[in-house]
Amino acid sequence: MDAATLLYQGLVGLNVAMSLWLVAAGLTFAFGVLGILNFAHGSLYMLGAYLGFTFYGSLDLDFWLALPLAAVTVGLLGVLLERFFFRPIYHLDEAYHLILTFGFVLILADAVRIGWGGVFLIPPLPSGLAGTVRILGRGFSVYNLFVIAAGLAVAVALWLLLDRTWWGRKVRATASDREMASTLGIDTHRLFSVVFGLAAAIAGLGGALSIPVQVVTPGVGTAIIIEAFIITVIGGLGNLSGAFVGALIVGLATAYGILFFPAIELFLVYLIMALVLLFRPQGLFSGR
Amino acid sequence: MAGDELTTLVRAARSIRPGVASPRTLALLALLVALALVPLLGTYPSWVMSQVLLLGLFAAGFNLLFGYTGLLSFGHAGLFAVGAYTAALLLLAYPSLPLAVVAGTVAAGVASVVIGYLSIRHTKIYFAMLTLAFGMMVYAIVFKWRSVTGGDDGVVGVPRGILGVPGAGIEFGGLGGFYYVVLVVTVVALYVLWRIVRSPLGLTLRGLRDSEIRVAFAGLPVRRYRLVSFTISGLYAGLAGSLTAPLVSSATPPMAHWISSAEPVLATLLGGVHAFSGPLVGAFLLIVLKEVIVRFTEYWLLVLGSVVVLLVLTFRGGVVSVLAPAVQRLWSQRRQDG
Amino acid sequence: MAELLEVHGLRHSFGDFVAVDDLDLQLLPQRLTSIIGPNGAGKTTLINLVTGLLAPDGGRILFDGDDITRLPAHARVRRGLGRSFQVSTVFPQLTVGENVLIPVLARRGTSARAFAGVRDDAASWEEVERRLDAFELSSFRDTAAGTLAHGSERMLEVAMALATEPRLCLLDEPCAGLNPTERRRILDLIQRLEDETQTTFVVVEHDMDVVFAVSDWIVVLDRGRVLSEGPPERIRSDPAVREIYLGEEASS
Numbered sequence: 001m002d003a004a005t006l007l008y009q010g011l012v013g014l015n016v017a018m019s020l021w022l023v024a025a026g027l028t029f030a031f032g033v034l035g036i037l038n039f040a041h042g043s044l045y046m047l048g049a050y051l052g053f054t055f056y057g058s059l060d061l062d063f064w065l066a067l068p069l070a071a072v073t074v075g076l077l078g079v080l081l082e083r084f085f086f087r088p089i090y091h092l093d094e095a096y097h098l099i100l101t102f103g104f105v106l107i108l109a110d111a112v113r114i115g116w117g118g119v120f121l122i123p124p125l126p127s128g129l130a131g132t133v134r135i136l137g138r139g140f141s142v143y144n145l146f147v148i149a150a151g152l153a154v155a156v157a158l159w160l161l162l163d164r165t166w167w168g169r170k171v172r173a174t175a176s177d178r179e180m181a182s183t184l185g186i187d188t189h190r191l192f193s194v195v196f197g198l199a200a201a202i203a204g205l206g207g208a209l210s211i212p213v214q215v216v217t218p219g220v221g222t223a224i225i226i227e228a229f230i231i232t233v234i235g236g237l238g239n240l241s242g243a244f245v246g247a248l249i250v251g252l253a254t255a256y257g258i259l260f261f262p263a264i265e266l267f268l269v270y271l272i273m274a275l276v277l278l279f280r281p282q283g284l285f286s287g288r
Numbered sequence: 289m290a291g292d293e294l295t296t297l298v299r300a301a302r303s304i305r306p307g308v309a310s311p312r313t314l315a316l317l318a319l320l321v322a323l324a325l326v327p328l329l330g331t332y333p334s335w336v337m338s339q340v341l342l343l344g345l346f347a348a349g350f351n352l353l354f355g356y357t358g359l360l361s362f363g364h365a366g367l368f369a370v371g372a373y374t375a376a377l378l379l380l381a382y383p384s385l386p387l388a389v390v391a392g393t394v395a396a397g398v399a400s401v402v403i404g405y406l407s408i409r410h411t412k413i414y415f416a417m418l419t420l421a422f423g424m425m426v427y428a429i430v431f432k433w434r435s436v437t438g439g440d441d442g443v444v445g446v447p448r449g450i451l452g453v454p455g456a457g458i459e460f461g462g463l464g465g466f467y468y469v470v471l472v473v474t475v476v477a478l479y480v481l482w483r484i485v486r487s488p489l490g491l492t493l494r495g496l497r498d499s500e501i502r503v504a505f506a507g508l509p510v511r512r513y514r515l516v517s518f519t520i521s522g523l524y525a526g527l528a529g530s531l532t533a534p535l536v537s538s539a540t541p542p543m544a545h546w547i548s549s550a551e552p553v554l555a556t557l558l559g560g561v562h563a564f565s566g567p568l569v570g571a572f573l574l575i576v577l578k579e580v581i582v583r584f585t586e587y588w589l590l591v592l593g594s595v596v597v598l599l600v601l602t603f604r605g606g607v608v609s610v611l612a613p614a615v616q617r618l619w620s621q622r623r624q625d626g
Numbered sequence: 627m628a629e630l631l632e633v634h635g636l637r638h639s640f641g642d643f644v645a646v647d648d649l650d651l652q653l654l655p656q657r658l659t660s661i662i663g664p665n666g667a668g669k670t671t672l673i674n675l676v677t678g679l680l681a682p683d684g685g686r687i688l689f690d691g692d693d694i695t696r697l698p699a700h701a702r703v704r705r706g707l708g709r710s711f712q713v714s715t716v717f718p719q720l721t722v723g724e725n726v727l728i729p730v731l732a733r734r735g736t737s738a739r740a741f742a743g744v745r746d747d748a749a750s751w752e753e754v755e756r757r758l759d760a761f762e763l764s765s766f767r768d769t770a771a772g773t774l775a776h777g778s779e780r781m782l783e784v785a786m787a788l789a790t791e792p793r794l795c796l797l798d799e800p801c802a803g804l805n806p807t808e809r810r811r812i813l814d815l816i817q818r819l820e821d822e823t824q825t826t827f828v829v830v831e832h833d834m835d836v837v838f839a840v841s842d843w844i845v846v847l848d849r850g851r852v853l854s855e856g857p858p859e860r861i862r863s864d865p866a867v868r869e870i871y872l873g874e875e876a877s878s
Binding site for chain 3: 480483484486487488489490491492494495497498499501502503504505506507508509510513516
Binding site for chain 1: 354360362406409410412413414416417418420421422424425428429431432546547550553554557587588589590592593594595596597600601604
């Protein structure tokens with residue numbers, strides 16, 4: 001195996017990583033601030049994919065319009081979920097958070113079956129992003145490069161939002177001490193709704209981005225949530241920059257795992273997850 | 289104080305009336321008789337009730353860990369699958385049901401000790417994630433180890449074997465005979481579990497759920513007790529799995545998937561976390577509701593999901609917590625009337 | 627008289643904050659000792675280190691002559707080292723009787739019995755009744771501990787610590803959140819138990835009047851070290867102690 005192959009596989013891994021990051025980002029963000037580990041987060045990604053398909057593939061809207069439309073719709077649903085279903089259970093044991101959100105996994109899986117039926121064809125690539133470029137002597141899809149760019153853009157945008165804005169400071173204050181934040185006059189109820197809506201919107205965006213290259217089925221939600229869990233665990237529950245690196249690790253491990261140990265690639269990611277939980281439960285990249 | 293003396297008196301009065309069974313005992317006997325009569329109704333009821341009993345067994349064992357010890361595992365499907373695959377492979381090689389069930393349960397017990405030993409270092413969400421990871425490792429193994437487990441096809445054509453060893457045992461002849469095996473095993477296993485729950489061990493586990501630190505400062509090794517609870521619940525998962533494989537004549541990867549780990553969670557929640565009968569009632573409702581609802585709509589998951597959401601938001605005690613007081617009221621009313 | 631507990635050069639820090647700093651301490655049996663000191667003096671950290679809730683950065687802890695520095699908490703309890711907590715650790719969903727039964731069974735070594743009925747163990751229940759009676763909790767035997775009023779909950783917390791029949795019992799602010807009457811009641815009870823049983827008590831307490839009234843010996847901690855120790859009358863007149871306390875009062 002030559003160096004070019006290895007490098008090329010790295011690019012493939014980066015692509016996988018950025019798709020996963022778009023799911024893990026919202027999951028981690030919501031957990032860090034609201035303290036809810038949302039089993040249904042992968043289902044929101046799936047919903048984004050179906051909506052993206054409808055807006056772009058069926059209604060024939062412009063791709064650049066379909067993307068934000070899908071994200072915003074899923075985001076609004078997220079706000080509703082937070083307001084009417086999560087808010088009453090924050091005080092309960094975490095077990096009930098997991099079980100309630102699992103209820104939504106079941107509901108959303110059937111909801112998309114009702115709304116969209118079975119499996120779909122893949123819509124054509126948007127015109128500007130079709131075709132391939134030659135990288136390291138092989139073809140690499142322009143669209144996949146775009147996905148990588150989108151993942152990076154979301155990472156930068158989140159970082160700017162949380163680190164450089166007044167709102168971001170309020171979010172961080174609330175995440176570290178909820179009660180203190182509300183005594184300081186922060187409207188934590190509204191903040192939670194917005195945070196969860198934003199987290200859902202990112203998942204919706206990730207889903208919508210996936211439709212030109214991936215078949216979407218009602219099972220996508222439960223498959224991708226596990227990978228997002230793994231990433232969130234590796235990064236440290238609630239740690240956003242950790243989740244970004246976690247996504248890179250899982251993406252690259254998947255890409256190289258398929259190359260080197262195709263038989264145990266699946267086992268490998270769970271092993272990594274278990275090892276991190278056993279020996280670095282605070283995540284690989286936490287100073288604490 | 290007067291109330292206390294009164295209850296003592298009533299207890300004493302009851303105990304000197306031997307031969308008169310309590311209403312609870314009578315109800316239990318009636319239930320057992322009804323369960324024993326199920327095969328007379330035909331194959332379909334036996335099939336449904338076998339599933340109910342096995343899910344009830346799985347969920348009741350699971351609830352020792354969840355409801356009594358306070359640890360939510362999302363990896364018990366992995367232990368269930370260890371039991372199912374072990375029994376399935378053994379039955380194909382040597383069709384003795386007792387041997388397969390014992391081997392499947394023991395294998396799941398061994399897996400529980402290993403997975404449990406590692407997982408009980410954490411509690412709460414970290415415990416849930418760790419068990420999920422280990423359960424999915426079992427899934428990855430059965431999915432990928434094609435030469436032994438049949439990969440995504442699973443182990444198929446599993447016979448129910450015979451009650452005994454080949455050459456010397458009873459053939460089942462239809463589902464009815466197998467149903468009785470499931471019934472007897474379930475009843476015995478549940479009785480054992482019921483004794484455990486009411487024992488000092490059961491009390492210690494409930495203590496762990498409420499206040500771990502106080503258990504430690506009562507002088508008890510907290511992790512060892514957590515492991516005991518995990519292992520017992522794993523044995524029950526394995527026992528249920530090793531009987532499920534011959535029931536459905538296969539062992540397949542979805543049995544090990546984390547989605548299947550949610551089944552005992554849902555059954556327990558539906559019936560009630562804080563009652564011994566909760567997981568059993570829940571298993572009955574889950575399976576029977578499913579059988580009924582799929583006749584009207586294919587969107588069974590939508591209904592189930594809505595029920596779960598409703599339960600978490602309103603009746604976290606489950607059906608038993610709503611019904612039990614009502615039944616009790618009814619009893620005391622009738623007694624006053626009579 | 628041989629020391630019941632000896633602490634040598636004990637150290638523990640949280641990040642940059644040194645909570646217990648090279649601390650030496652000896653406790654004699656049958657001498658009701660109070661540990662006092664301003665907030666952040668290291669009182670609770672010291673108790674946590676002695677009882678095994680925290681691992682020290684350095685130093686040694688000897689209980690009855692044996693080195694217990696590396697023993698886990700439950701093993702220290704087995705040797706006769708009990709404690710209560712500042713924030714109650716009762717089992718909220720269990721009845722008050724069951725709360726006391728757990729440590730009783732643990733002491734009798736029957737906690738792991740899987741097939742005996744809890745209800746059939748008459749001897750253990752009798753002991754539970756006796757203990758509830760001593761703490762004026764008998765009428766609550768069958769109520770869930772989570773529904774107790776604060777004062778009764780503090781009583782239960784101490785009753786549970788004592789149900790392991792410790793030779794040394796460390797009570798971390800047993801009167802936290804109680805009114806003066808309840809405070810008095812709990813400390814009178816402790817004083818009586820000190821006389822009637824083989825248990826030696828160590829109490830962390832804020833109320834100075836109470837401390838000076840009930841203690842045989844007072845240890846004053848400041849910034850992770852023993853500032854001064856002695857019988858109440860000597861501590862009362864110790865200028866160094868007066869200074870940290872008056873200083874604290876003046877600044878607060």
